[in-house]
Amino acid sequence: MENEDKRIEDLINKLMANDSLETAPTNFTEGVMSKIEALSETKTIAYKPLIPKYVWWLLGLGFVALITNIVLNKSSDSSSLTDRYNLPEVSFDLLNNLSVDFSNTLMYATVLLAVMVAIQIPLLKQYFNQKLSY
Known part of the structure; x- marks a missing residue:
């Protein structure tokens, strides 16, 4: 076993002696670094909101207009909003008669x-x- 290891080591030494070292070009590092910098500059992601500002402004203006309309169009009689705007009566008594018994x-x-x-x-x-x- 030791003899076989010695033969393998001698073979590797012969191969390494016959092989010459490759050298990099003179400006190799600068070339690689310039390519890395170019890649890092192109992959920047700009923040862009999901809902643009003009949509938020339109929603805000619509909300202010709705509140202004409700306040300014208040009639002199003391009627409720449902009577004033002909809104249907809504009952939220859906869950009052519901009894649920959960197991442990x-x-x-x-x-x-x-x-x-x-x-x-x-x-x-x-x-x-x-x-x-x-």
């Missing part, structure tokens, strides 16, 4: 799910913050 297993599962989500959110946030920082 469902309650435990819901609490466990809430705890797991509360643990996962900070862990995932930390993971993605570390991933984006590199």
Whole structure:
């Protein structure tokens, strides 16, 4: 076994002696660095909001106009908004007659799910913050 290792080592030494070292061109480093700088400059992403500013301004102006209309068109009689604008009567008594009895297993599962989500959110946030920082 030792004899075979010696033969392999001699073969490698012969191959290395016959092979000459390759040298890089004189301006190799500058060329590589200029290409890296060009790549880093082209990949910058400009922040662009999902909803443009003019849409926010239009929504704000519409909201102010709605509030102004309600305040200025107040009639002298003491009628409600539904009578004044012919709005239908809306009843929110849908859940008053509903009685739901949850089992203990469902309650435990819901609490466990809430705890797991509360643990996962900070862990995932930390993971993605570390991933984006590199």
